[in-house]
Amino acid sequence: MQEAIGKANTLIEAMGWIRRFRGKTTVIKLGGSLLDDEHALMHILLDVIFMESVGMKPVIVHGGGKAINRALAKSGIEPNFIRGRRYTDQATLDVVSRVLAGELNVFLTEEMERLGGRAMNLSFDTTNVLFGEKLPTPDDEDLGFVGHVTRVDRSVIEGLSYTDQVPVIPSMCAGEDGQRYNVNADTAAMAVAQALGAEKLVFLSDVNGVRMDKDDPKTIIHSLSAAEARQLIADGVIAGGMIPKVEACLETLGRGVRKVHIVDGSIRHSLLLEIFTTSGVGTEINQ
Ligand SMILES: Nc1ncnc2c1ncn2[C@@H]1O[C@H](COP(=O)(O)OP(=O)(O)O)[C@@H](O)[C@H]1O
Numbered sequence: 001m002q003e004a005i006g007k008a009n010t011l012i013e014a015m016g017w018i019r020r021f022r023g024k025t026t027v028i029k030l031g032g033s034l035l036d037d038e039h040a041l042m043h044i045l046l047d048v049i050f051m052e053s054v055g056m057k058p059v060i061v062h063g064g065g066k067a068i069n070r071a072l073a074k075s076g077i078e079p080n081f082i083r084g085r086r087y088t089d090q091a092t093l094d095v096v097s098r099v100l101a102g103e104l105n106v107f108l109t110e111e112m113e114r115l116g117g118r119a120m121n122l123s124f125d126t127t128n129v130l131f132g133e134k135l136p137t138p139d140d141e142d143l144g145f146v147g148h149v150t151r152v153d154r155s156v157i158e159g160l161s162y163t164d165q166v167p168v169i170p171s172m173c174a175g176e177d178g179q180r181y182n183v184n185a186d187t188a189a190m191a192v193a194q195a196l197g198a199e200k201l202v203f204l205s206d207v208n209g210v211r212m213d214k215d216d217p218k219t220i221i222h223s224l225s226a227a228e229a230r231q232l233i234a235d236g237v238i239a240g241g242m243i244p245k246v247e248a249c250l251e252t253l254g255r256g257v258r259k260v261h262i263v264d265g266s267i268r269h270s271l272l273l274e275i276f277t278t279s280g281v282g283t284e285i286n287q
C-alpha cells in the first residue's frame with residue numbers, strides 16, 4: 001500500500017513537470033563518448049522517446065569525435081586538434097561526413113524507431129538544416145574545413161516536432177555555395193538551441209557535470225552563475241573539452257535560452273532527472 005502511494009505521488013509530481021515543459025523545446029547534445037556506450041545510449045534514447053510522447057519537443061544534435069578518430073585511424077590519418085577543434089583537410093572532411101552525417105545520424109534515427117519512437121535524420125543526404133561558413137581564425141591557426149553555424153532552418157525542425165517526430169541533427173553545416181564544414185558539436189547544439197529559442201539545452205557527456213577537481217566526481221558543482229563559470233575558466237578549474245561546452249552554455253544563455261545543463265548521460269535516466277527534479281543530477285548554468 002505504502003509503495004503504491006509512493007508511486008502515485010511520483011506520478012503526480014511528474015505530471016506537474018510535464019505540464020510545465022509540454023510544447024517547449026529541449027535541445028539534447030549527445031557527445032562522442034556516450035555514442036560508444038550501447039547501454040547508456042539506449043536508455044538516453046528511451047528518455048527522449050518518453051519526452052516526445054508526453055508532448056515535450058526534444059531535438060537531438062550529435063557529435064561523434066571518438067568514432068571519427070577510429071575511422072581516421074583506419075585511413076591512416078592522424079587526428080590533429082587545435083584548441084579543442086579538429087584540423088579538417090579534404091581527406092578528414094570526407095571521413096567526418098561519412099561518420100557523422102552518414103553512419104551515426106542514420107544509426108541514431110533507426111535506433112529510436114527500433115525502440116518505438118519516431119525520428120527523422122536531418123543530414124546532407126536527406127534535408128540539411130544547418131548552414132554556415134568557414135570558422136574565422138587567426139592566420140597562423142587555420143583549421144581547414146571547420147565551420148560555424150550562421151543559419152538554422154527552423155521551419156523544418158519545428159515542422160517535425162509538431163508532427164511528433166524527433167529531429168536528429170549531425171554537427172556539420174553547409175556554406176551557401178554548398179561547401180560542407182565540420183562543426184564542433186557543442187557549438188552546433190548551441191546554435192540550434194538559440195535558433196529555436198529552446199527552453200533548455202542539455203549537454204550529455206561522460207562526466208557528471210562541472211567539477212572543482214576534474215578527476216573527482218564528488219566535487220561536482222550543481223549550480224553555477226555565468227559569472228562564476230567565467231571565473232572558473234580563468235582560474236583553470238574548467239579545462240580541456242569542458243571549456244567549449246561551458247563557453248557554448250554562456251553564449252547560449254546570453255541569447256534567450258533559459259537554462260543549460262551539463263549532465264552525465266551514462267547515469268540511468270539522468271536526462272529525465274535533470275529536467276523533472278528541482279536539484280537535478282548535473283550542473284545547471286543560469287544567467
Ligand atoms: N572542471 C571540470 N569538470 C569536469 N570535466 C572537466 C573539467 N575540466 C576539464 N574537464 C574535462 O572535460 C571532459 C568533457 O569534455 P569532452 O571530452 O569534450 O566531452 P564530450 O565528448 O561529451 O563533448 C571531461 O571528460 C574532463 O576530462
Ligand SMILES: CC(=O)N[C@@H](CCC(=O)OP(=O)(O)O)C(=O)O
Pocket residue numbers: 030031032033062063064065066068084085086096146147171182183184185186
Ligand atoms: C570541428 C570539430 O572539432 N568537430 C568535431 C565534431 C564532432 C564532435 O564535436 O563530437 P564530440 O561531441 O563527440 O566531441 C570533430 O571533428 O571531432
